Amino acid sequence: MSEAVLPSAPGRRALLSEDQLAVVVGLLVFALALVGLGGHDLLGWVASTSVWTDPAKALGAVSKAYAQLGGVPALFATFVALLTTLSLVTYANGGDVRKFSLAFTVVFVIAYASWFVGSYAHLAAVTPADFSKFGISWSLRLTNEGGFLVALIAGLVIANFFPRFAEWLREAIRPELYVKIAIVILGGFIAVTAAGKLALASSLLLRGVAAIIEAYLIYWAVVYFVARKYFGFSREWAAPLASGISICGVSAAIATGGAIRARPQVAVFVSSLVVIFAVVEVALLPFLAQTFLAHEPLVAAAWLGLAVKTDGAAVAAGAIAESLLTSQAAVDGVRYESGWIIGVTTTVKVFIDIFIGVWAFVLAEIWTKHINAGAGEKAQLIEIWRRFPKFIIGFVITFVVALALSLGGGLTQKLTPAIAEANTFRVIFFVLTFFSIGVLSNFRKLWEEGIGRLAAVYFVSLFGFVIWVGLLISWLFFAGVKPPLAA
Amino acid sequence: MSEPELEREIDQRFVEPLLPVEKRLIGWSLGVGAVSLVTLAIVSRYLPF
Numbered sequence: 001m002s003e004a005v006l007p008s009a010p011g012r013r014a015l016l017s018e019d020q021l022a023v024v025v026g027l028l029v030f031a032l033a034l035v036g037l038g039g040h041d042l043l044g045w046v047a048s049t050s051v052w053t054d055p056a057k058a059l060g061a062v063s064k065a066y067a068q069l070g071g072v073p074a075l076f077a078t079f080v081a082l083l084t085t086l087s088l089v090t091y092a093n094g095g096d097v098r099k100f101s102l103a104f105t106v107v108f109v110i111a112y113a114s115w116f117v118g119s120y121a122h123l124a125a126v127t128p129a130d131f132s133k134f135g136i137s138w139s140l141r142l143t144n145e146g147g148f149l150v151a152l153i154a155g156l157v158i159a160n161f162f163p164r165f166a167e168w169l170r171e172a173i174r175p176e177l178y179v180k181i182a183i184v185i186l187g188g189f190i191a192v193t194a195a196g197k198l199a200l201a202s203s204l205l206l207r208g209v210a211a212i213i214e215a216y217l218i219y220w221a222v223v224y225f226v227a228r229k230y231f232g233f234s235r236e237w238a239a240p241l242a243s244g245i246s247i248c249g250v251s252a253a254i255a256t257g258g259a260i261r262a263r264p265q266v267a268v269f270v271s272s273l274v275v276i277f278a279v280v281e282v283a284l285l286p287f288l289a290q291t292f293l294a295h296e297p298l299v300a301a302a303w304l305g306l307a308v309k310t311d312g313a314a315v316a317a318g319a320i321a322e323s324l325l326t327s328q329a330a331v332d333g334v335r336y337e338s339g340w341i342i343g344v345t346t347t348v349k350v351f352i353d354i355f356i357g358v359w360a361f362v363l364a365e366i367w368t369k370h371i372n373a374g375a376g377e378k379a380q381l382i383e384i385w386r387r388f389p390k391f392i393i394g395f396v397i398t399f400v401v402a403l404a405l406s407l408g409g410g411l412t413q414k415l416t417p418a419i420a421e422a423n424t425f426r427v428i429f430f431v432l433t434f435f436s437i438g439v440l441s442n443f444r445k446l447w448e449e450g451i452g453r454l455a456a457v458y459f460v461s462l463f464g465f466v467i468w469v470g471l472l473i474s475w476l477f478f479a480g481v482k483p484p485l486a487a
Numbered sequence: 488m489s490e491p492e493l494e495r496e497i498d499q500r501f502v503e504p505l506l507p508v509e510k511r512l513i514g515w516s517l518g519v520g521a522v523s524l525v526t527l528a529i530v531s532r533y534l535p536f
Contacts, residue, residue, distance in 0.1 A: 203534045210527050217520030221513045234503050370508040476528050 014094035018177050021089045023394035026184020028085075029425050030398045033188070036418035037411055041065045043421040046428075047075040049116050051124045051144050053134045058119060062424045063417070078428070079108055089177070096171055103172035110158075111151050111435040112428070118147025126327040141331065143323035145427075148316060148434045152282065155438015166439050175436035176250070179312035180391035182429035186315075186346055187398030189423045192416060193339035195406030197484050204298070204344055207477040211306055211348040214473050216359055219246030223461045231457045235371060236262045239363060240270045241454065245461050248353050249274040249309035255356050255387045259364035259379075261372065269451055273458050278313035279441040282434075285467070286320040290328060297325040298478045299471075301341040305348025306470035307462075312433045318345025319430055340483035350392055357387030 016024070032042045044063025052058035059071025066074065083104055090100040118124060121134040124144040131139065140146065159166045166173075194201035224242035227233045233241065239260050244253035250271040257267035285307060289300035300321055308314040322341035329336055364379035402419060405411050 206527075206534065207531055210524060210531075213520050213523045213527070217516045217523070221516035221520070224509075225513050228503075228505055228509070235509070366508060366512060371506065473524065476524075477531055 012094045015092045017390070018093055018174070019180065019390040021093055022177055022180030022391045023184055025085060025089060026181045026391070026394045027397065029181075029185055029422050030188050030401075033418045033422035034401075034405075036421065037405070037414045041421075043418075043425075045069055045074055045077050046081075046421060046424045047071065047078040048424050048427075049119045049144060049147070051119050051121050051130065051134070053121045053136065055116075058116060062421050075112065079105075079112075082108065082428070086172075090171075099171040103169045107169055107172040107432065107435060110154055111431045114151035114154050114435060115144070115147030115427075115431045118142065118150040119144035123150075127330050141324075141327045143327050145319055145323040147431060148320055149283075151431050151434040152279070152316075152438045155435040156279070156441055157438075159439050159442045160444060163442060163445070166442065169439055173436045173439045175312040175433045175440065176310075178429045178432040178436060179315055180389075180394075182426045182433065183311065183315060183346060183350070184391055184394035184398055185422050185426040185429070186342070187395040188402035188419050189339060189426065190343040190346065191399045191402035192406055192419050193337065193343060195403055195412075198407075200481075200484065204478075204481070205347065207481070208302070208305075208344070208347045208351050210473055210477045211302065212351050212355055214306060214469065215247050215352045216355060218469065219466055220359075222246075222465060223457075226461055226465075227457045231453060233457070235367075236260065236266055237270075237454070240267050241457060243359070244270045244274045244309065245458055245466060247359065248311065248349070248356060249278060249313075251311075251353070251389060252356050252359075255360040256363055258387075259360040259383070260367040269454065273451060273454055274309050275437070275440050276443065277458055277462060278308060278310045279437055281308045281462075282313045282317045282320070282437070286317050286324055289321050290324040294325060294328050296475070296479055297321075297329070297336065297341050297483055298344050298481050299474045300325060301344035302348050302474035302478045303467075303471050305345040305352075306474060307467040310437075311349055311353065312437055314349045315342065315346050316430065316434055316437070318342040321345070335486040336483040337486045344478070350395060353389045353392055356389065357384040360384075360387045 029043070035042045036044075041063055044066040045061050047059055048062040049058050050060065056071075059075055061067060061069045061071075061074040069077070083101060086104060087097050087101050091097050121130070121136050121139060123140050123142050123146045125131055125134055125136060125139040126141050126143055131137065142149065158169070220242050223245045224238050227238035227241050228235070240253040240257045240262055243256035244250070246252075253270040253274060254267045256262075257264065257270075285304055286300075289304065293300035293303070301318055304317040304321055305314055308317045319342050322338065325341055326336050326338060361379055361381065361384045364383060368379050402415065405415050
């Protein structure tokens with residue numbers, strides 16, 4: 001999705017796109033996890049971090065079958081597996097493997113260290129039982145997913161105070177690749193979660209359809225009108241900007257730019273802005289959701305899916321919201337099943353993504369027939385497929401397969417731990433995403449680039465309209481619908 | 488086009504009035520969006536959850 005903000009691969013042609021590679025890696029993790037159903041635990045060695053006060057006890061292999069491995073060797077094995085896989089991905093994507101390997105080593109160390117720090121009991125412990133278990137009297141109650149925020153902060157510090165170091169890391173700063181892999185894996189996790197409450201899950205899917213209508217028909221039209229009428233932007237700037245603010249950030253801005261034949265730099269400028277504002281949203285909106293929507297967790301989840309732009313930031317915000325809202329509910333004695341809040345945020349976001357190609361086609365049709373009518377070009381239906389985010393296919397495959405296995409009967413007891421192992425990789429890819437988003441967010445550079453008026457449209461539209469209408473629609477469709485309680 | 492030129496371009500206001508087709512696009516989007524939302528909101532009231 002973020003071709004515009006990623007390093008371009010010099011000299012060598014990509015064999016597969018980032019999107020396709022994310023599907024390959026996500027499905028590989030999912031398939032290896034499913035081998036566990038046959039009694040062969042192939043992923044149990046992946047390192048997981050528990051909430052800790054004694055750092056020596058924090059790390060361990062996720063499966064008891066690999067408990068004898070020990071925490072540090074499990075972490076090393078996890079690192080080697082990721083380095084090897086992602087180096088192959090970099091090669092297939094036309095990148096510089098040597099540069100990537102060096103940068104990824106540092107990225108992994110910092111990102112995993114962030115998760116480790118975020119799992120410290122004073123940050124992560126939630127319930128009175130946890131407090132008593134760890135012998136502590138206070139905690140920020142972030143759950144161990146507070147590590148996501150630590151990773152984001154670490155990335156922001158590097159981007160804004162050590163820009164040369166950030167530049168050196170860039171080959172491995174690939175938030176969209178990481179989050180797409182995570183979303184493919186997440187499909188299986190959501191399916192296992194949904195299988196037990198199929199009627200509720202179906203209802204949530206239907207409610208999620210409202211998100212598409214809002215993003216494409218209401219948000220886009222209003223933002224385009226505001227940018228054209230009140231800020232005086234040309235069509236070439238206003239259309240990618242409207243798509244960036246209202247649909248799905250970077251990919252939508254690029255797709256729209258391509259559809260209306262805007263200069264490539266226009267989409268690049270808009271994309272930079274999208275990434276920066278997405279960071280602000282991730283840092284702000286989940287906490288606002290915790291403060292004001294604690295008793296409507298699914299309203300909060302849908303709201304984040306609608307309001308936060310870019311897949312990475314939206315799903316990341318859903319993950320933070322899930323940890324904040326479930327921990328707050330736990331304090332009040334309510335224990336929600338995990339997976340529903342992030343599931344709703346992801347579903348809403350994925351629904352919006354699906355139609356990027358269709359919207360780009362509609363705009364291309366209007367532009368070629370009515371606005372640039374003399375250019376002699378014609379919108380082509382194949383563009384819909386070309387613009388379709390392929391990682392969604394991976395998400396649908398893992399969701400359908402895991403749902404079928406869950407409902408097939410007899411496998412649930414083996415499927416849940418198998419998917420949990422894959423889910424540990426999902427969490428690691430999330431941490432890498434958060435760190436990468438932070439590293440891409442150089443506020444000073446954006447300021448120096450002087451795109452203040454563009455930022456003004458974004459600010460006015462996002463905070464004056466998008467998040468409020470998003471909240472209204474989320475309330476309309478999700479108020480009163482609660483995640484199931486944990487058994 | 489160089490970056491400084493683009494930055495200058497961003498700071499300019501363009502005299503590019505809204506064409507009738509743009510007005511139709513905005514109007515139809517909002518109209519269809521509003522009607523669809525109301526319809527879905529009514530349907531959602533009959534959902535079991």
